[in-house]
Amino acid sequence: MAKITFITSDNETITVEGTSGSVMELAVQHGIHGIDGDCGGVCSCATCHVHVAQEHMHKTGAANEIERDMLELDDDADEYSRLACQLQLDEALDNIVLRVAK
Amino acid sequence: MKKSELADPFKSARQEKGYGKMNDQIDPVTMVLRLKDVRKTAHDWKKFTSGAVPGRIVVPSEVNIRDTRQIPFEVDPPMHGAYRSIIERWFKRPLEPEYEEKLSQQIQAIINEALAKETIEVVSEFSLPLQSRALTLLLNIPYEEAETWIGWGTHVFRSEGVALDASKANILYEYIDRQLEKASQNPGDDLYSVLLNSEVEGRKLTAEEAKGVMVLTFAGGRDTVINAVTNSIAYFAEHPEALQRLRNEPEIIGKAVEELIRYFSPLTHMGRVVTEDTQVCEHAVKADSRVSLCWASANRDESVFEDADKVVLDRKLNPHVGFGFGHHKCLGATHTRQMMKIFLKNLAEKVERIDILDLKENIEDLDEFKRKVGYDQISVSFKAR
Ligand code: FES
Numbered sequence: 001m002a003k004i005t006f007i008t009s010d011n012e013t014i015t016v017e018g019t020s021g022s023v024m025e026l027a028v029q030h031g032i033h034g035i036d037g038d039c040g041g042v043c044s045c046a047t048c049h050v051h052v053a054q055e056h057m058h059k060t061g062a063a064n065e066i067e068r069d070m071l072e073l074d075d076d077a078d079e080y081s082r083l084a085c086q087l088q089l090d091e092a093l094d095n096i097v098l099r100v101a102k
Numbered sequence: 103m104k105k106s107e108l109a110d111p112f113k114s115a116r117q118e119k120g121y122g123k124m125n126d127q128i129d130p131v132t133m134v135l136r137l138k139d140v141r142k143t144a145h146d147w148k149k150f151t152s153g154a155v156p157g158r159i160v161v162p163s164e165v166n167i168r169d170t171r172q173i174p175f176e177v178d179p180p181m182h183g184a185y186r187s188i189i190e191r192w193f194k195r196p197l198e199p200e201y202e203e204k205l206s207q208q209i210q211a212i213i214n215e216a217l218a219k220e221t222i223e224v225v226s227e228f229s230l231p232l233q234s235r236a237l238t239l240l241l242n243i244p245y246e247e248a249e250t251w252i253g254w255g256t257h258v259f260r261s262e263g264v265a266l267d268a269s270k271a272n273i274l275y276e277y278i279d280r281q282l283e284k285a286s287q288n289p290g291d292d293l294y295s296v297l298l299n300s301e302v303e304g305r306k307l308t309a310e311e312a313k314g315v316m317v318l319t320f321a322g323g324r325d326t327v328i329n330a331v332t333n334s335i336a337y338f339a340e341h342p343e344a345l346q347r348l349r350n351e352p353e354i355i356g357k358a359v360e361e362l363i364r365y366f367s368p369l370t371h372m373g374r375v376v377t378e379d380t381q382v383c384e385h386a387v388k389a390d391s392r393v394s395l396c397w398a399s400a401n402r403d404e405s406v407f408e409d410a411d412k413v414v415l416d417r418k419l420n421p422h423v424g425f426g427f428g429h430h431k432c433l434g435a436t437h438t439r440q441m442m443k444i445f446l447k448n449l450a451e452k453v454e455r456i457d458i459l460d461l462k463e464n465i466e467d468l469d470e471f472k473r474k475v476g477y478d479q480i481s482v483s484f485k486a487r
Contacts, residue, residue, distance in 0.1 A: 038435065040356035042420035045431075066406070066419050069138065073145040073428070 002094045006050075008033045009102050023093070024048040024085035034100035041085035046070050048084040049077070049101035056096045060087055076101050105458055106336035108366060110411055111471040112399035120383030122396075124469040126162050131373060131392045132382060133468070137400040137423065139383045143374065144395050144428040150374035152430060153178040159373040161394050167268040170275065173314035175322070175430060182429060188300040188307070189315060192293065193240075193433050196440040201239060208235050209444050213452050216484045221459060224480045229331040230256055232445075233324060240319070240437050241293045250277075251320075256328060278316045282309050293319070323434045326368040329464075329476035330442060333366045337413065338449065339456035339482060344415055348450040354416040359442040364422035365413050367398035370466060370473055372426065397423045398473060454487040 004023060005015045010033065018026040027035040027048070036047035043066050052060050063071060063082050071077040081101070087093065103109075115122045116135035124131050134140050143150050156171040157164030171177070174185035195201050212232050216222050234248040241247075254273060285294035286309070297312035338345045348355060371394040378389050387393055401422045402410045425432035432438070461480040466473045 038439070039360055039420075040439075042357055042360045042418065044360060044421045044423075044425075066421050069141075069406075070421055073141060 002089050002091060002096075004089075004093060005095075005097045006032045006035075007097065007099045009100055018089045021089055022085045023050070023087040023089060023098070024083070026089060027084060032100065034102075035084060037085060039085075043067060043070060043083060043086065046074060046083060049074060050082055050084050050098040051078065051080045051101060052082055053097040053099070054080060059092055059096050074101070104340050105461060106333070106340045108333070108474050110399070110402040111468075111473050112396065112402065113404075115470070116399050116403065119385070121385050122468075122470050124161075124394075124471070126392075127166075129158070129163055129165075129392060131161055131394050132385065132387050133371060133394045133396045133399070133471075134382050135396050135399040136383060137403040137406050137421075140395045140397065140400040140423060141427050143382060143393060144423075144426070144430065147178045147182075147429070149377055149380050150393060151178055151377050152176055152182070152374060154375035158375060158392070161371060161373045161392075163373075164271075167271050168275075168317075170310065170317055171314050172318040172321070173311055174433075175318050176314075179429060184302050185311075185315075186429075186433070188302060189297070189433065192296060194436050195242075196240070196437045202440060202444070204239055205236060205441060206444050206448070208232070208239075209441070210448055210452075213448055213484075217452065217486045219484075221481050221483045224332050224335050224482055225256060225328060225477055226479070228335070229328040232331055232441075233327040236327075236437070236441055237320075237323065240323075240434070243292045256325065274317065274320055275313075278313050278320070279309075282312055282316070319434070322432070323438070325476075327438060327441070329368040330363065330366055330438070331445065332476050332480060333368075334362055334442070334445070334449075335456060335482065336458065336461075336477065336480060337362070338453075339458045341413075342455055344413070345450050345453065347415060348446055351416075352447060352450070355443055355446050356439075357417060357420070358415045358446060359439055360420050360422065360424075361413060361415055361417045362442070363424035363438075364401045364407075364417075364420060366476075367401045367424050368475070369424075369426075370398045370468070370475055371396040372430075395423075395427075397426065398475075452487060453484055455485040457483050457485075459483060 001019050003017050007013050016030045022041055024037045024041055028037045038047045039045035060082055067083045067086055071081050112135050120136050122133040134143050152159055155165055157168050174182045216228055231252055234251040238245050238248050281294050286298055289295040297307055297315055300307050373392050373394045376387050376389055376391050382393055404410045425435040459481040462478040463474050464476045464478045466475050
C-alpha cells in the first residue's frame with residue numbers, strides 16, 4: 001500500500017492510495033487532472049509527466065534512459081522529472097509528493 | 103518471408119548515414135531516419151516549419167491540388183496551440199463510456215458480417231466500412247452518412263495508379279463545403295457545428311478554417327486506419343498463436359495496440375520545410391528545401407528497440423512515433439487507439455482462424471526506398487470460434 005499525493009497544475013492537492021500497477025494508472029483511475037496516460041504506459045506519449053518533490057527523489061531514483069530521451073525535448077522537464085507510468089506502486093513510494101507537469 | 107511481414111527498407115541508410123533522399127515531383131525531400139533525429143526535428147518548429155504553402159509538407163506534395171490549409175496540422179506555434187485547444191476535448195470523446203459502447207457495437211457487427219461471408223476482401227469490405235462508420239461517431243452525425251464515404255473508395259486523393267488526383271479531392275472539398283453550409287443554417291451537436299461556433303483569438307472560426315479542420319479529419323484518418331486494420335488481420339492470419347494469446351491475456355491488448363502501430367507505422371513519413379540553412383544528422387539542408395520525419399524508419403531504430411523487426415505483443419518500453427511526436431502528434435490517436443483495442447478484443451473473442459487467399463501489396467515508391475505499407479487488396483476467409 002502506498003499513499004501518493006498529486007499537486008495538479010491548478011494547485012489542487014489530492015492524495016490517493018494504491019497497491020499495484022503504475023503511478024500513471026493510479027492517477028488515471030482517480031481522474032488526476034493533467035495525467036492522461038494516452039499510450040497506456042509504454043513510454044511513448046509523455047502525457048504522464050510529473051515532477052518528484054526534491055526531498056523524495058531518493059524514493060523513485062532518476063529517470064531511465066528511454067524516459068530521459070522522451071523528456072529531453074519537453075520544455076518543462078528538469079532533473080526531478082519522471083514519467084509516472086515508469087513508477088511502480090510499492091511501499092517505497094509511500095507518502096511521496098508529485099507535481100503534475102504543465 | 104511471411105505475407106503479413108512489413109520489411110524495413112531504411113535499415114542500411116539509417117545505420118550508415120541517418121538520412122535518405124527522395125525526389126518528389128520537382129521538390130525533393132531529405133528523409134530523417136533515426137528516432138532521436140526525427141524527434142529533434144519534429145520538436146524544432148522554428149527551423150522546420152509546418153506553416154508552409156498548404157500541401158507542401160505532405161509527401162507526395164499536394165500544392166498542385168489544394169489551397170485550403172489543413173488545421174491545426176499546417177500551422178506552427180503559437181497559433182497551432184490556439185486552434186488545437188478548440189478541438190482537443192472533442193477528440194477525447196472516444197474515452198467516454200457511451201462512445202465506447204457504440205463503437206463496440208459497430209465493430210462487433212462488422213466482424214459478424216465478415217464471419218457470415220465465405221470470403222471477404224478486407225480493404226474494401228472490412229477496413230473501409232469500419233473506418234467510415236467509426237468516423238460518424240467522431241463527427242457525431244448519423245450512421246447512414248458512412249455509405250457516402252464508403253462510395254468514394256479507399257482513396258479520396260488518388261485514382262488507381264495515380265499519385266494525386268485533383269478531381270477526386272474536389273469531391274471531398276465540395277462535400278465538406280455543403281456540410282458546413284448545412285450546419286451554419288441548422289446548427290446541431292456535430293463537429294461541423296462545433297467548429298463554426300468556436301472562437302480563436304476572440305473571433306469566430308471562418309468557414310475556410312473549419313473546412314481546414316474537416317479536410318484533415320477526413321484525410322488524416324483514412325488510409326492510416328485502413329492500413330492498421332488490414333495489416334492486423336493479415337498479421338493474425340499468419341499468427342494464430344498471437345490471437346490466442348490476446349484471448350488468454352486480454353490485459354495486454356493496450357500494449358499490443360502500441361506495438362502493432364509501431365510495427366505497421368501506418369503513415370510512413372511527414373514533411374517539414376526548412377526555414378534557414380541548417381543540418382539534419384550532420385547533413386546540410388538548405389533553407390526552403392524539404393525534410394521528412396520518417397516515422398516508419400524511426401520505429402525500427404535498432405539502437406532503441408530490441409528485436410525491432412519483430413512484433414513483441416507485450417513490449418513494455420515502446421517509445422514509438424507511430425502517432426507522430428511533439429506538438430503536432432496525431433489528434434485522432436485517442437479514437438484510433440480505442441478502435442484498435444475494441445477491434446482486437448472482439449477479433450480474439452469471435453474469430454478462431456483467418457486464412458489469406460489472395461493479395462496485392464501496396465508498395466510505396468520512395469525512390470531509394472520501396473516500402474510496403476499495407477495492401478491494395480487482400481482476400482481472406484474468417485472462421486468463427
Ligand atoms: S503513459 Fe504514455 S509515456 Fe507514460
